[in-house]
Amino acid sequence: MIDTRTGPCRIRQPMIRRGFLEDGPDSDRKARGREEFVPVSWDIALDLAAQELNRVRDAFGNNAIYAGSYGWASAGRFHHAQSQLRRFMNLFGGCTTSRDSYSYAAAEVILPHIVGPMAELLREHTSWRSIAETGSKVIAFGGMAARNSQMNSGGVGRHSQAEDMSAARKAGAEFINISPSNSDVSGELDSEWIPIHPNTDTALMLALAHTLFVENLHDRVFLKSHCTGFEQFHPYLTGETDGTPKDANWAAAVTGIPAARIISLAREMAAGPTFLNGSWSLTRQQNGEQAIWMLVVLAAMLGGIGKPGTGFGLGLGAVNGIGSDRGYLPWAALPAGRNPKSSFIPVSRIADMLLNPGEKFRYNGGEYAYPDVRLVYWVGGNPFHHHQDINRLIKAWQNIETVIVHDPFWTPTARHADIVLPTTVPLERSDLAASTRDDHLVAMQQVAEPFAMAQNDHDIFAALARRMTAKGKSGTNFEQAFTSGRSEAEWLRHLYEESRERGKEFGHDLPDYESFLVSGIYKLRPPAEPTVMLKSFRTDPVENPLPTPSGRIEIFSEIIAAFGLADNPGHPNWQAPDEWLGASLADKYPLHLITHQPSRRLHSQLDQSAHSRAGKIKGREPCRIHPDDARARGIAEGDLVRLFNDRGACLSAAQFDAGLLRGVIMMATGAWYDPDLENEPECCKHGNPNLLTRDAPTSDIASGPSALTCLVDIERLQREAPAVTIHEAPPIANISRDAPD
Numbered sequence: 158m159i160d161t162r163t164g165p166c167r168i169r170q171p172m173i174r175r176g177f178l179e180d181g182p183d184s185d186r187k188a189r190g191r192e193e194f195v196p197v198s199w200d201i202a203l204d205l206a207a208q209e210l211n212r213v214r215d216a217f218g219n220n221a222i223y224a225g226s227y228g229w230a231s232a233g234r235f236h237h238a239q240s241q242l243r244r245f246m247n248l249f250g251g252c253t254t255s256r257d258s259y260s261y262a263a264a265e266v267i268l269p270h271i272v273g274p275m276a277e278l279l280r281e282h283t284s285w286r287s288i289a290e291t292g293s294k295v296i297a298f299g300g301m302a303a304r305n306s307q308m309n310s311g312g313v314g315r316h317s318q319a320e321d322m323s324a325a326r327k328a329g330a331e332f333i334n335i336s337p338s339n340s341d342v343s344g345e346l347d348s349e350w351i352p353i354h355p356n357t358d359t360a361l362m363l364a365l366a367h368t369l370f371v372e373n374l375h376d377r378v379f380l381k382s383h384c385t386g387f388e389q390f391h392p393y394l395t396g397e398t399d400g401t402p403k404d405a406n407w408a409a410a411v412t413g414i415p416a417a418r419i420i421s422l423a424r425e426m427a428a429g430p431t432f433l434n435g436s437w438s439l440t441r442q443q444n445g446e447q448a449i450w451m452l453v454v455l456a457a458m459l460g461g462i463g464k465p466g467t468g469f470g471l472g473l474g475a476v477n478g479i480g481s482d483r484g485y486l487p488w489a490a491l492p493a494g495r496n497p498k499s500s501f502i503p504v505s506r507i508a509d510m511l512l513n514p515g516e517k518f519r520y521n522g523g524e525y526a527y528p529d530v531r532l533v534y535w536v537g538g539n540p541f542h543h544h545q546d547i548n549r550l551i552k553a554w555q556n557i558e559t560v561i562v563h564d565p566f567w568t569p570t571a572r573h574a575d576i577v578l579p580t581t582v583p584l585e586r587s588d589l590a591a592s593t594r595d596d597h598l599v600a601m602q603q604v605a606e607p608f609a610m611a612q613n614d615h616d617i618f619a620a621l622a623r624r625m626t627a628k629g630k631s632g633t634n635f636e637q638a639f640t641s642g643r644s645e646a647e648w649l650r651h652l653y654e655e656s657r658e659r660g661k662e663f664g665h666d667l668p669d670y671e672s673f674l675v676s677g678i679y680k681l682r683p684p685a686e687p688t689v690m691l692k693s694f695r696t697d698p699v700e701n702p703l704p705t706p707s708g709r710i711e712i713f714s715e716i717i718a719a720f721g722l723a724d725n726p727g728h729p730n731w732q733a734p735d736e737w738l739g740a741s742l743a744d745k746y747p748l749h750l751i752t753h754q755p756s757r758r759l760h761s762q763l764d765q766s767a768h769s770r771a772g773k774i775k776g777r778e779p780c781r782i783h784p785d786d787a788r789a790r791g792i793a794e795g796d797l798v799r800l801f802n803d804r805g806a807c808l809s810a811a812q813f814d815a816g817l818l819r820g821v822i823m824m825a826t827g828a829w830y831d832p833d834l835e836n837e838p839e840c841c842k843h844g845n846p847n848l849l850t851r852d853a854p855t856s857d858i859a860s861g862p863s864a865l866t867c868l869v870d871i872e873r874l875q876r877e878a879p880a881v882t883i884h885e886a887p888p889i890a891n892i893s894r895d896a897p898d
């Protein structure tokens with residue numbers, strides 16, 4: 158954080174893309190990302206931003222403004238960038254927004270139909286303590302990669318996930334890592350590794366269920382007392398409905414796991430307490446809904462749901478806070494208000510929306526039309542990192558008339574904006590840091606003055622609101638409504654007092670604000686008993702029904718069946734994805750690329766830092782490859798390589814990993830997109846794998862992102878290696894305009 162605060166990627170001053178300054182919304186939009194920026198005063202930048210917002214609203218309505226603005230900035234309950242934007246837009250008359258997350262949209266949409274809302278399930282997630290006390294066998298579908306448990310959205314008070322895992326191991330828990338990578342469960346847990354073809358977990362789970370069923374190892378009592386629809390499901394398992402028994406032999410061919418191991422695993426699962434953990438990675442795949450549904454059904458067949466240390470888990474290891482038995486308090490945050498507009502898209506359909514205004518899309522049983530968006534406002538996210546198939550995004554982006562971005566840094570997204578407004582970093586402001594997955598509240602004290610001309614997002618929006626009031630476009634005093642008349646210090650005190658009030662409801666007695674500021678940190682008391690997901694439902698399903706139509710776990714869902722989707726009979730089922738090692742496309746692109754979370758960064762954040770750059774090889778984001786796959790292509794360890802498919806390419810450096818399933822390549826996300834404009838514009842010369850991923854929805858159920866994996870091939874780089882330039886500032890005009898000419 159320290160070296161980037163004043164580094165070359167910090168934005169010094171408000172900037173306008175030259176073409177936009179000259180021609181406004183009629184400018185050549187293909188020049189975005191290539192053209193120089195002109196430094197301007199805050200007054201010029203804010204006047205222009207206000208003018209554009211008013212223009213688009215007046216000419217096309219609020220739905221023509223997209224402020225879905227997905228992204229992970231930043232630690233703090235007050236300066237949270239997305240909340241600031243939402244509060245501003247909601248007062249401005251609304252905007253088109255986004256639903257669900259990039260992390261696990263498939264689960265967020267399917268789970269309420271079959272068990273209950275994901276957020277509630279995560280809040281009462283079965284804890285490591287419960288697993289340790291039970292001495293369970295933990296079957297980790299997608300592993301529990303240690304690198305991922307370093308963070309929570311909102312911040313981490315104590316890094317406890319690794320020690321919780323070790324403690325469970327010491328207490329007798331056993332681990333099985335079902336993943337294409339043996340390092341997805343940390344070495345000290347002595348796990349067994351069962352390598353699996355990517356994107357085939359649903360098939361494996363079906364075969365495990367098949368064995369349980371035909372060997373009569375399933376819990377028929379629980380299926381009757383707490384579930385509905387097993388009768389509609391088991392004929393599919395046995396093949397009665399479609400002629401294909403989902404048995405171990407069938408799944409062996411799909412997953413690459415020997416049939417004998419599938420059968421023995423099912424028997425082991427039924428023989429003792431078993432905890433089935435589903436990684437969030439299973440959801441970011443085509444038909445990711447089915448993997449999560451099947452995880453729940455498999456756990457239901459084992460009958461352990463709601464009992465200590467058993468049942469299913471939704472992402473142990475995915476972030477720090479899951480399963481950690483912490484005290485809970487819904488910490489107060491900046492209120493965003495209500496969006497007066499209902500226009501939305503499922504979050505990862507952004508390129509689709511921009512390319513196809515007016516076209517229909519399906520989401521959670523409904524049919525909607527994409528709005529005709531003219532202005533995009535992004536605050537606290539980096540779509541040129543996070544979105545799949547960036548070459549498609551580049552085309553879609555050209556359909557936007559005006560792009561406004563706030564960011565502290567010259568990220569690829571800031572470079573693809575028309576109006577760039579520089580914001581502070583957390584070191585330059587005060588805030589209250591806390592996560593709903595964490596039990597610490599931290600007083601973040603400002604330690605540095607804002608760099609150059611950077612301002613807080615909040616103050617930028619307040620200044621914009623002031624302009625709009627002045628122009629009389631808003632009936633009430635917009636600025637006053639936005640700030641509520643409070644300064645930063647007053648907001649922090651206000652939010653603290655609100656948290657303190659809420660704390661009483663949850664049995665926490667927070668000190669007064671002054672005492673809190675003196676200690677600087679407050680920790681919630683942990684629960685006395687280990688947390689067990691769905692415990693009260695288990696105890697009495699009539700008294701404590703689930704919020705599903707039947708009040709029970711829905712193995713068959715009338716609602717999903719009524720969606721009338723060709724591939725969805727209303728119970729979990731296997732559909733071969735378009736891209737996997739068993740697809741015909743694998744003849745052309747024989748390697749399955751997994752684009753996982755990075756260990757040295759939070760997504761793309763601080764990729765320009767010394768710490769992130771120390772993880773690169775020859776300046777490129779490395780990829781891990783099995784030595785045999787590399788040697789077959791004449792690639793040596795450390796060679797520069799080019800990964801490619803029909804959508805694009807990226808450069809990387811080969812890192813050998815014999816702990817990978819053959820045919821699988823792993824590459825972290827988050828290297829800043831740096832197109833090789835001179836030699837191959839569709840190629841990122843730095844190593845952003847989203848040049849290769851596919852921009853298709855999980856399915857018509859959630860329309861979630863499915864871009865975790867895709868098919869590619871790899872070759873040794875033939876041309877001379879182009880220099881990586883993205884960690885320098887973009888071209889900036891050597892003039893500073895104080896007034897437009």
Ligand SMILES: Nc1nc2c(c(=O)[nH]1)N[C@H]1C(S)=C(S)[C@@H](COP(=O)(O)OP(=O)(O)OC[C@H]3O[C@@H](n4cnc5c(=O)[nH]c(N)nc54)[C@H](O)[C@@H]3O)O[C@H]1N2
Pocket residue numbers: 227228229230231236238259260261441536537538539540542543544545563564565566568580581582583614752753754759760761762763826846847850864865
């Ligand atoms: N291929 C592939 N793609 C993926 C994934 C994958 O597994 N595979 N994972 C997906 C997932 S799960 C996620 S969550 C997304 C993450 O995608 P993002 O959340 O978009 O990624 P970040 O890099 O965290 O972006 C945060 C941005 O906010 C900026 N920022 C930081 N502080 C502030 C502030 O105070 N104010 C403002 N205005 N800006 C600030 C940072 O500089 C940065 O540009 O990526 C998704 N993309």
Ligand SMILES: Nc1nc2c(c(=O)[nH]1)N[C@H]1C(S)=C(S)[C@@H](COP(=O)(O)OP(=O)(O)OC[C@H]3O[C@@H](n4cnc5c(=O)[nH]c(N)nc54)[C@H](O)[C@@H]3O)O[C@H]1N2
Pocket residue numbers: 259260261298299300302304305306307308335336337338341353354355356357358436437438439442474475476751752753754755756757758759760865866
């Ligand atoms: N250090 C760090 N930690 C992070 C983040 C970060 O940016 N940096 N981001 C956070 C965020 S926003 C999120 S959403 C979570 C995401 O948490 P996850 O989704 O759990 O994380 P991933 O790293 O994408 O994937 C975990 C593992 O899944 C395995 N895998 C991939 N495909 C398959 C498959 O088809 N089958 C099986 N069985 N395994 C598969 C891969 O080997 C991969 O290592 O991570 C969080 N943690």
Ligand SMILES: [Mo]
Pocket residue numbers: 259260261
């Ligand atoms: Mo995420």
